Amino acid sequence: LLPTYNERKNIAYIIWLINEHMKEFDFEVIIIDDGSPDGTLDICKQLQSLYGQTKIVLRPRTEKLGLGSAYMHGIKHATGNFVVIMDADMSHHPKFLKDFIALQAEKDYDVVTGTRYLPGGGVHGWNLKRKLVSKGAN
Numbered sequence: 001l002l003p004t005y006n007e008r009k010n011i012a013y014i015i016w017l018i019n020e021h022m023k024e025f026d027f028e029v030i031i032i033d034d035g036s037p038d039g040t041l042d043i044c045k046q047l048q049s050l051y052g053q054t055k056i057v058l059r060p061r062t063e064k065l066g067l068g069s070a071y072m073h074g075i076k077h078a079t080g081n082f083v084v085i086m087d088a089d090m091s092h093h094p095k096f097l098k099d100f101i102a103l104q105a106e107k108d109y110d111v112v113t114g115t116r117y118l119p120g121g122g123v124h125g126w127n128l129k130r131k132l133v134s135k136g137a138n
Helices: 011-021 040-051 067-077 094-107 128-137
Strands: 002-004 029-033 056-058
Touching: 002 011, 002 067, 011 029, 011 040, 011 094, 029 040, 029 067, 040 056
Parallel strands: 002 029, 029 056
Antiparallel strands: none
């Protein structure tokens, strides 16, 4: 699931990265755009034309309704056996997806999560406010 709001500059790159790191898997990316005024949905439609409607599934909403409800909206449309929730702003790098899948398969976990607050994690390019908000939410 990839909720978006004003991610015009990031969306093509993150979709490309997901595709590159997930080539060996059958997957779909469900994009839940919350009425981005910057044209994010237009870029998503172009990506859907490029990658296909079964790979890029658009489930937009007309207005900004919040991240939690975007997750719930996206989950309703998921068709796979597993659901991955990511941010479109590159705060979650797709290169770790295969590791999460392997860990789930090996240990039969119900939930696998990543964190930027353990060794090997981190953030780059975030200002102090963004770091404090993230730390509080995690």
